[in-house]
Amino acid sequence: MLENYWIIILFPLLGAAVNGILGRRFSHRVIAWVACSASGLSFLVAVLAFWELIQLPQNARAVSVHLFTWIESGSLVAKFSFLLDPLSMVMILVITGVGFLIHLYSVEYLAEESGYYRYFAYLNLFILMMSVLVLADNYLLMFVGWEGVGLCSFLLIGYYFQKQGAGDAAKKAFIVNRVGDVGFILGVFLIFRSFGTFEYHSIFASVASSPASAATLSVGAITLLLFVGATGKSAQIPLYIWLPDAMEGPTPVSALIHAATMVTAGIYMIARSAPLYSRAPETLLIIAVVGMVTALLAALVALVQKDIKKVLAYSTISQLGYMFVAVGVGAFSAGIFHLITHAFFKALLFLGSGSVILALHHEQDLFKMGGLRKYLRVTFVSMWIATLAIGGAPFFSGFFSKDQILWEAYSSPQGHTALWLGGVLVAGLTAFYMSRLMFLTFHGQERFTVNAESHPPPQEPSLLVTLPLMILAFFSVLAGYVGLPGYLGDNRLEEFLAPSFQWVLQEPAMEHSHTEEVLLTLVAIAVAAMGFFAAYQCYVRNRQIPEDLAHRFSRLHRIIEQKFFVDELYDSLLVNPIRRVSQGVLWKVIDVGVIDGLVNGTATLMQSCSHTIKRMQNGYARVYATWIMGGAVLIILYYFLTST
Amino acid sequence: MIPSTHYLVVAALLFVIGVSGVILRRNVITMFMCIELMLNAVNLTFITFSRFLNQLDGQIFVLFVMTVAAAEAAVGLALIVILSRRADTLDVDQADTMKW
Numbered sequence: 001m002l003e004n005y006w007i008i009i010l011f012p013l014l015g016a017a018v019n020g021i022l023g024r025r026f027s028h029r030v031i032a033w034v035a036c037s038a039s040g041l042s043f044l045v046a047v048l049a050f051w052e053l054i055q056l057p058q059n060a061r062a063v064s065v066h067l068f069t070w071i072e073s074g075s076l077v078a079k080f081s082f083l084l085d086p087l088s089m090v091m092i093l094v095i096t097g098v099g100f101l102i103h104l105y106s107v108e109y110l111a112e113e114s115g116y117y118r119y120f121a122y123l124n125l126f127i128l129m130m131s132v133l134v135l136a137d138n139y140l141l142m143f144v145g146w147e148g149v150g151l152c153s154f155l156l157i158g159y160y161f162q163k164q165g166a167g168d169a170a171k172k173a174f175i176v177n178r179v180g181d182v183g184f185i186l187g188v189f190l191i192f193r194s195f196g197t198f199e200y201h202s203i204f205a206s207v208a209s210s211p212a213s214a215a216t217l218s219v220g221a222i223t224l225l226l227f228v229g230a231t232g233k234s235a236q237i238p239l240y241i242w243l244p245d246a247m248e249g250p251t252p253v254s255a256l257i258h259a260a261t262m263v264t265a266g267i268y269m270i271a272r273s274a275p276l277y278s279r280a281p282e283t284l285l286i287i288a289v290v291g292m293v294t295a296l297l298a299a300l301v302a303l304v305q306k307d308i309k310k311v312l313a314y315s316t317i318s319q320l321g322y323m324f325v326a327v328g329v330g331a332f333s334a335g336i337f338h339l340i341t342h343a344f345f346k347a348l349l350f351l352g353s354g355s356v357i358l359a360l361h362h363e364q365d366l367f368k369m370g371g372l373r374k375y376l377r378v379t380f381v382s383m384w385i386a387t388l389a390i391g392g393a394p395f396f397s398g399f400f401s402k403d404q405i406l407w408e409a410y411s412s413p414q415g416h417t418a419l420w421l422g423g424v425l426v427a428g429l430t431a432f433y434m435s436r437l438m439f440l441t442f443h444g445q446e447r448f449t450v451n452a453e454s455h456p457p458p459q460e461p462s463l464l465v466t467l468p469l470m471i472l473a474f475f476s477v478l479a480g481y482v483g484l485p486g487y488l489g490d491n492r493l494e495e496f497l498a499p500s501f502q503w504v505l506q507e508p509a510m511e512h513s514h515t516e517e518v519l520l521t522l523v524a525i526a527v528a529a530m531g532f533f534a535a536y537q538c539y540v541r542n543r544q545i546p547e548d549l550a551h552r553f554s555r556l557h558r559i560i561e562q563k564f565f566v567d568e569l570y571d572s573l574l575v576n577p578i579r580r581v582s583q584g585v586l587w588k589v590i591d592v593g594v595i596d597g598l599v600n601g602t603a604t605l606m607q608s609c610s611h612t613i614k615r616m617q618n619g620y621a622r623v624y625a626t627w628i629m630g631g632a633v634l635i636i637l638y639y640f641l642t643s644t
Numbered sequence: 645m646i647p648s649t650h651y652l653v654v655a656a657l658l659f660v661i662g663v664s665g666v667i668l669r670r671n672v673i674t675m676f677m678c679i680e681l682m683l684n685a686v687n688l689t690f691i692t693f694s695r696f697l698n699q700l701d702g703q704i705f706v707l708f709v710m711t712v713a714a715a716e717a718a719v720g721l722a723l724i725v726i727l728s729r730r731a732d733t734l735d736v737d738q739a740d741t742m743k744w
Contacts, residue, residue, distance in 0.1 A: 619740030622675075625666050 002056075002063040005049040006082050008092060009131045011042040016124035023117025032107040035120035039103045039127050043096035050089050054496075061086055061499045064137050064201070071140075078198055083137030087500035090336065090493075091134040091268055094343045098260045099127045101468035105351050106252040108464040109358060113250075119159060123256070126152035130261050134268055138198035139188045142269065146184060146233065149262045150177045156257060157249040169245035176242040180232015184269075187225030194218045204275040204503040216279065223276050223283040226269060234266025235317050236324060237294045241567060243317055247309040251354030254309060259316050259346035264339045267323045271332045275503035284328050284414055291324025292422045297564065299429035303436070304550075304561045307364050308353045311437050315390065316346055318426060322405055325423060329415040331408035332501055333494045337483045338401035340493075344479050345386040345398055348472035349434075352383035355465055356441055359458035360448050366437065371446035375458040378466040380442050382473035387438050389476040391431035392528040397480030402427060403521050404483060404491075410520060413507040420520070424527050431531025439539035485521070487514040651692040659685035672724050672734045679720075683713050 015038025023031050053061055062085040071078040082088075103123060110119055129152055133145025150173075158170030188198070195203045207219065230236070235243040235258075246258050257263070270277055270287070277284060295318045302314035319342050326335035357364055359376055373380040389398035406427070410420035450457050460466065483493040538545045550557040559565065616627070658681055665678030687706045694702025724734070731738055 614744040617744050619743030621736045621739070622667055622670070629663055629667065 002049065002052050002084055003065050005045060005052075005084060006065050006067060006135070008042045008045050008049065008096070009128055009135065011038040011045070012124040012128035012131065014038060016121045016128060019117050019124065020121035023121060026117060028111065028116050031117045031120050035124055036100070036103045036107065038124050039096060039100045042127065042131070043093075043100045046089075046092045046096045049084060050093055053084060053086070053089055058499055062201075075196060076192070078140045079138060080141060081137050082135040083200065084135070085500050086497045087268075087271060087336065088134050090340065090497065091264075092131060094264075094340055095130045095134065095261050096127065098343050098347050098472075099123075099130075099256060101471055102252050102256040102260075102347065102351070105255075105354070105465055105468045106250070108462055109252055109354055110250060115159070119156075119250070122152055122155045122159075123253075126156065126257065126262070130265070133265055137200055139191055139200075140198045142272075143185060143188060146229070146265060146269075147181065149257070149265060150174065150181065150233070153177070153246070153257050153262055156253040157246045159249055159253065163248070166248040169242075169248040173242040173246050176239050177232045180229045180239050183225045183227070183232070184229025187222050187229065190218065190222045190225060194222065200272065207275055207279060208503040208505075219276055220280045220282055223273065223280040224286070226273060226276075227283060227287055230266030230269055230324075231290065232266075233269075234263050234320050234324070236266070236290055236320065237297065240294060240298070240317050241570060244310055244313045244563070247307070247313050251309065251350060251357060254313070255347045255350030255354070258313065259350050260343040263316065263320055264323075264343065267320070267327060267335050267339050270324075270327045271336050272500075274327075274332045274501050275505070277327070277332075278330055278505040281414065284330060286328075288325050288328025288409075288414070288416075288419060291321045291326075291328050292419055293321075294318070295321025295325065295426045296422055296429075299426045299433065300560055301563050302433040303429065304557065306366055308356065308366050308369070308437060308441065309350075309364055311366070311433060312346070312349055312353060315349075315430065315434065318430065319346065319390070322402065322423065322426070325409055325419055326405040329409050329412045329419065330504075330507070331405065331412055332504065333483075333491075333497045334401070334404045334408050336497060337493050338398075338405055340482075341389065341397040341401040341476070341479045344472050345389040345476040348382060348386040348469060348476055349390070351465075351469055351472065352379045352386065353441075355379045355461055355469065358461055358465075361455055363448060366440040368447050368449075369441045370444045370448070371442070372458060373442040376442075376460050378460060378469060382466075382469040382476075383442070384438060385473045386476050387434045389480075391434050391532060392427050392524060393532075394525055395480075397476050397478065399525075400480035400483055400485065403485060403524060406524055407485070407517055407520060411510060411512045411517075413510060424524050427524055428527040428531040431528040432535045435532050435535035436539050439535060443540055444543075485517065487518055648692050648696045652689060655685045655688040655692065657685075658682075658688065670735050670737050672727065672736050675736065676717075676720050676724065680713060680717070683709055 015035050018034050019026070019031055023034075026034075053063075062083065064081055064083050066079055066081040068080050069077065070080040103120070106119065106123065110116060113119070126149060129145045129148025131145070133142055133149060136142040136145060154170050154174040157173050158166050160166040161170070191203060192198060195206055197203060232239040243258055243263065247254055249257075277287075298314045298317035298321060302311050302318065305311045305314060319338070323335045323338050323342070326332075326338060355376060356369065356372060356379060359372070359379075360369065363369070385396070389396035392399045392402045402423075406420055406423045409415045409423050410417060448458070449455055482496075483491045485491070562568070616623075662678045662680075662682030662685060665681065666675050669675055669678065687709055690702040690706050690709070692702075694700065694706075727739060728734055733739075
C-alpha cells in the first residue's frame with residue numbers, strides 16, 4: 001500500500017518533537033537513540049516504499065497521497081498531499097540514507113558538546129523538512145519544506161552561537177537564502193496566476209497540452225524566478241556567498257546540509273519543474289552559463305584555500321555548478337545522477353575531514369596537518385576513494401555522473417562545446433585541489449603539534465565514526481553503476497526516472513556515435529589525471545613549486561586567495577549602502593523624526609494644551625460658578641438665536 | 645387680572661439677584677442663601693406657568709424642588725459647619741486648596 005508511506009515524515013517529526021521538548025532531561029544515550037532510530041526508521045520505510053514502487057508497472061509509478069486540505073479559499077486550494085514517484089523516491093532515499101549515516105556519525109562527533117539534544121532535534125527537523133520538500137505534490141507545500149530547510153540550516157550553522165563567527169554565518173545564510181526565496185515565492189504566485197493551481201500534475205499537463213507558442217512569456221518568467229530561488233538554496237552565483245561561511249557549523253552539519261542534501265534542493269526543484277524548464281530555452285541557457293561560471297570560479301578559489309572545510313565548501317559549490325550545467329542543457333536525469341553520487345562522496349569527504357579535525361583537536365588548517373595516513377587508516381582510505389570519485393577517476397561513481405554531464409553538455413541540442421570545455425577544465429581543477437587536500441592532510445611531513453598533555457598523538461575515532469565512512473566509501477565507488485554510459489551498458493537511473501519526466505519537451509537529439517563519446521571521455525580522464533599528477537608534483541615531490549608560482553603571480557594569487565573579493569564587493573555594493581541608508585535615513589530621519597515625532601508630538605501637544613487649560617482650576621468656587629453661569633448663558637443664547 | 649409677565653419679571657429679578665450674590669459675595673452663608681433665592685425664583689416661574697396654562701405639572705415640580713432644596717440645605721449647612729471648624733473662616737476664597 002503505497003498510500004501509507006507518508007509515515008516517512010512521521011518519524012523525524014516525532015524524533016524532533018521528543019528531543020526538542022523533553023531532550024533537556026535525557027541522557028546523551030537516550031537522545032542519540034531517539035534521533036538515530038527516527039532517521040533510521042524513516043530510511044527503512046523509504047526503502048520499503050521504493051521496493052513497492054518498482055513493483056508497479058512503469059506508467060503507474062506516480063502515487064499521490066492526499067492527507068488533508070491545508071488551505072481552501074475560493075479557487076485557491078492547497079492540499080497537504082505527497083507525491084511518490086521515481087524522482088521523489090530517489091531523493092528521499094538519498095536524504096534519509098545519508099541523513100541516517102550522519103546521525104550515527106554525530107553521536108560520537110558531538111559527544112563532548114553541550115546542547116546535544118538541541119543538535120539532534122534540529123537534525124531530525126531538517127530531515128523532516130527536506131522530506132516534505134521532495135515529497136510535496138504541489139509548489140506551496142514544497143515551499144514549506146524549502147523554508148523549513150532554510151530555518152534548520154540557520155539553526156545548525158549557528159549551533160555554536162556563543163561564537164561571533166557562527167552567529168554571523170547563520171544570519172548570512174538565512175538572509176541570503178531569503179533573497180532567493182523571494183524569487184521562489186514570486187514564481188509560485190505567477191504559477192498560480194497562470195495555471196490556477198499549485199499541483200505539479202495539473203500544471204505540467206496543461207503546459208504540455210497547450211501549443212508551444214502560447215504562454216512562453218509566463219513560463220519564461222516563472223522558470224527564471226524559480227531559478228533565482230534555486231541560486232539561493234543551491235549556492236550559485238550570485239547567491240553562493242553563504243555556503244563557505246556556513247562551515248562555522250559542526251562538521252556533520254556541513255556534510256548533511258551543505259553538501260549532501262539541502263543544497264541539492266535547487267537541483268531537485270528544477271528537475272521537478274522540468275516540463276516548465278524544457279519550454280523555456282532562454283532560462284535554460286542562463287542556468288547553464290551561471291552553473292558553468294560558478295563551477296569554474298569556485299574551483300579556482302578552492303585551489304588556494306588553507307582551511308580543509310573551506311576547500312570542501314568551494315568544491316561543493318563547484319559540483320553544484322556542474323549539476324546546474326546538466327539541467328541547463330536539458331539533461332535533468334544527469335543532474336539528479338550527479339546529485340546522488342555527489343551526496344555520497346561529498347558527505348564522505350566532510351565526515352572524513354571531521355574525523356581528521358577531531359583527531360587533531362579541532363585543527364582545520366591544512367598546513368598544520370600532514371602525514372596522517374599512519375594514524376587514521378580508515379579515514380585515509382575512504383577519503384582517497386571519495387577524492388578519486390569526485391576527481392573523476394575511471395570507474396568510481398563520480399566518473400560516470402560527471403561524464404554523463406560532460407557528454408550531455410557537448411551533445412544535447414541545448415549544449416555547446418564551450419560548456420564541455422569549461423566542464424573538462426573544472427574536472428582538472430577538481431582533481432588538483434582535491435588531491436592537494438589529500439596530500440597536505442595525509443602525506444608528507446607531520447606539521448601538527450604533539451605534546452603529552454593537551455595534544456596526544458592523533459588516533460582513529462571509534463567505529464561509530466568510521467562505520468559511516470566505510471558505508472559511504474562503498475557507495476562512492478558503486479553508486480555510479482546505476483547510470484552507465486551508452487557504450488558500456490544501460491543507464492538504469494535514466495530509465496527509472498523517465499516517468500517523472502514524461503511531460504518534458506524532448507527536442508530531437510542529434511546523432512552522435514559512441515566513438516565520439518569514448519573519445520571525449522578519454523580527454524576528460526586525461527585532464528583529470530593531469531590534475532592528480534600536478535598536485536602530486538606540487539605537494540609531494542617539490543613543495544617549492546606552488547610557492548614559486550604564488551610568488552610569480554602574486555597579484556593573481558592574492559585575488560584568488562581573497563575569493564575574487566566577492567564578499568568585499570557585496571559589502572561595498574549592498575551591505576554598506578543598506579546599512580548607511582538604514583542608519584542615516586531610516587533610523588535617524590524616519591524612525592526618530594517621523595514615527596517618534598508623531599508619538600512624542602501628540603504627547604507634547606496634550607501637555608502644552610493642558611498646561612494652559614489647567615489654570616481654570618484655581619480653587620475659587622466663585623470662579624467656577626461664573627464659568628457655569630457663562631456656559632448657561634451661552635446655551636440659552638444659542639437656543640434663543642436659533643429658535644427664530 | 646395681573647398678567648403672567650409680572651410674575652416672570654419678578655422671578656427673573658430674584659434669579660439675577662441670586663446669581664449676582666453667588667458670584668460676587670464671599671461669605672459662604674450669603675452664597676448659600678442666594679442659591680436658595682435662585683431655586684425659589686425657579687419655583688415662582690413654575691407656579692406661574694402652572695397657573696396660566698392650567699396644568700398641575702408645575703406645582704408637582706415645585707414640591708420636588710422644595711424637597712431637593714431641603715436636602716441641599718442639610719448637606720450645605722453641614723459643609724459650612726465643617727469649613728468654619730477647620731479653616732476658622734466663612735470666606736470661600738480662603739478655601740482654595742483644591743486646585744492644580
